[in-house]
Amino acid sequence: MKYPSGIKLSTTKNISYDNRGMDLEEDINITNQYYIDNNIAFIYKKPTPIQVTKVDYSQKSAIIKQAYFKEPSTTDYNGLYKGFYIDFEAKETESNTSFPLSNIHKHQISHIKNIYENGGIAFLIVRFNRLRKTFVLFGKDLIDYMNNNKRKSIPLDYFKEKGYLIEEKYIPRIDYLKIVDQVGGIYEKKQK
Amino acid sequence: MKYPSGIKLSTTKNISYDNRGMDLEEDINITNQYYIDNNIAFIYKKPTPIQVTKVDYSQKSAIIKQAYFKEPSTTDYNGLYKGFYIDFEAKETESNTSFPLSNIHKHQISHIKNIYENGGIAFLIVRFNRLRKTFVLFGKDLIDYMNNNKRKSIPLDYFKEKGYLIEEKYIPRIDYLKIVDQVGGIYEKKQK
Numbered sequence: 001m002k003y004p005s006g007i008k009l010s011t012t013k014n015i016s017y018d019n020r021g022m023d024l025e026e027d028i029n030i031t032n033q034y035y036i037d038n039n040i041a042f043i044y045k046k047p048t049p050i051q052v053t054k055v056d057y058s059q060k061s062a063i064i065k066q067a068y069f070k071e072p073s074t075t076d077y078n079g080l081y082k083g084f085y086i087d088f089e090a091k092e093t094e095s096n097t098s099f100p101l102s103n104i105h106k107h108q109i110s111h112i113k114n115i116y117e118n119g120g121i122a123f124l125i126v127r128f129n130r131l132r133k134t135f136v137l138f139g140k141d142l143i144d145y146m147n148n149n150k151r152k153s154i155p156l157d158y159f160k161e162k163g164y165l166i167e168e169k170y171i172p173r174i175d176y177l178k179i180v181d182q183v184g185g186i187y188e189k190k191q192k
Numbered sequence: 193m194k195y196p197s198g199i200k201l202s203t204t205k206n207i208s209y210d211n212r213g214m215d216l217e218e219d220i221n222i223t224n225q226y227y228i229d230n231n232i233a234f235i236y237k238k239p240t241p242i243q244v245t246k247v248d249y250s251q252k253s254a255i256i257k258q259a260y261f262k263e264p265s266t267t268d269y270n271g272l273y274k275g276f277y278i279d280f281e282a283k284e285t286e287s288n289t290s291f292p293l294s295n296i297h298k299h300q301i302s303h304i305k306n307i308y309e310n311g312g313i314a315f316l317i318v319r320f321n322r323l324r325k326t327f328v329l330f331g332k333d334l335i336d337y338m339n340n341n342k343r344k345s346i347p348l349d350y351f352k353e354k355g356y357l358i359e360e361k362y363i364p365r366i367d368y369l370k371i372v373d374q375v376g377g378i379y380e381k382k383q384k
Binding site: 036039048063068069070073078114118119 | 228231233234236238239240241242244253254255256257258259260261262265266270271272274275276277279303306307310311312
């Protein structure tokens with residue numbers, strides 16, 4: 001299995017609101033921290049799943065001596081917003097024309113489908129790095145596309161047509177909940 | 193930091209519905225799998241947070257050579273049930289008389305409070321191992337207790353009075369959502 005790009009090897013990390021030019025994950029983490037600090041939403045990135053196989057207990061703090069990255073079984077981010085369950089995966093692409101579906105694991109897509117069908121709000125956040133454009137694509141439109149297309153990627157035009165462009169600004173960095181406010185309700189099937 | 197009790201060192205794990213005498217985490221994982229398989233709820237345990245400091249990339253699969261356990265910033269379990277956001281922490285105690293609050297991190301308690309106050313359903317699942325009794329204690333009652341008591345533990349009697357005993361059975365092992373069905377609505381504050 002490949003090394004997940006999200007892992008940071010530094011032992012300390014300073015979260016700052018004014019450090020431009022970071023990657024999508026950093027932008028989302030900073031935005032989520034802004035939401036938490038302002039009591040707007042409680043959405044967290046799940047830790048990267050790791051299989052621990054050897055631990056040294058001889059020190060004061062246990063040290064992991066051998067471990068492996070595992071495939072995630074769900075999406076990376078989930079949480080609570082205005083009583084709604086929010087669930088999403090965030091991906092970047094260097095392509096100017098389409099988003100390769102190989103970037104998302106099959107069980108992540110099933111998970112998005114399950115969430116959408118069971119009253120949660122599920123979506124992808126996809127950034128086209130070279131275009132500097134970041135879109136929300138709701139679970140319904142992702143599943144619709146996959147049901148009706150044999151292509152192994154989603155063209156940029158589909159994001160323009162069915163997705164929602166996230167305005168990037170100073171604070172919060174990428175205010176994706178604004179899009180959930182505008183259109184999320186359409187996509188959410190309320191249960192009993 | 194102490195080694196978290198939830199980590200399993202085996203590289204493979206067979207989930208079976210008929211293996212009695214397991215710990216609370218196993219019981220919850222099997223119950224959650226039952227809920228997923230039957231399209232009832234989508235609740236997952238978050239991976240244990242690990243700080244990776246050294247990785248060997250020379251092999252086909254990256255091998256983590258040095259890493260440390262980190263404190264969790266939220267609860268261990270969350271997900272979606274009937275459109276509701278569900279969030280809980282599960283703990284066992286060997287005490288016959290009370291549940292020590294030192295078992296829960298302060299930021300986990302803040303998290304439960306945030307979830308409860310923002311329209312989610314948050315609770316503890318606490319098992320008194322020697323009594324073979326497992327309770328749900330909703331976030332509201334946990335916070336009420338902490339606001340009104342100086343004690344560093346919650347007595348068993350409080351669980352009997354304010355908590356809900358989970359019936360343990362064959363399938364699903366510990367059907368905690370039955371309690372959410374019965375009483376969860378009382379505790380959930382619906383937002384706009």
